[in-house]
Amino acid sequence: MAPVLEWIKASNLLSTARFFGGNVKPMPSNRGKPYGYGMIVTIPDGVSVPMHLKEMVLPGGLYAIFESSEDVNLSWKTFMGRLAKDGIYKSDRSRLCLEEHIRNEKPSGCGNEYHLILLEPVKVIKN
Incomplete structure (x- = not known):
């Protein structure tokens, strides 16, 4: 970095x-x-x-997002758990997942000095 x-x-x-x-x-x-x-x-x-x-x-496309100010690993686990239960979208492993880091000066009650926006590429599940 x-x-x-x-x-x-x-x-x-x-x-x-x-x-x-x-x-x-x-x-x-x-x-x-x-x-x-x-x-x-x-x-x-x-x-x-x-x-x-x-x-x-970066290639475009459809992404699911999850916002968090907590630990990045726990945030990904929570996000992917929710996505796995979704009946409309599933992960698209052909594209990169991303983490946007926005510095937040670690405000009171926040577990991380960065606000995270997790972006997981997704595709529509075909029925």
Whole structure:
């Protein structure tokens, strides 16, 4: 995350950037081994991205969202549990799930210094 944040600050893009993260290979496992986590930041069109970073365009589509200010792992478990019980939508594993991180200065009663918006790609279940 540090190289992305340093570039965003140095480029004066901090006030307009939205920050997303998501698991990348190697994926998390129960064994506690290190795993990949990628950071995605929105930037305006026409901004040149330095060579040590990768520019990409995320595919669109339908996403279910879940908002939380609590632990990210517990939030995902709650979210995915609710989605598994939904009779209309199911996860679309062909696209990345994302976590938007919005700094909230850890207000009283909040368990996390970031407000999270979890985005799970979904597709309609065919009947």
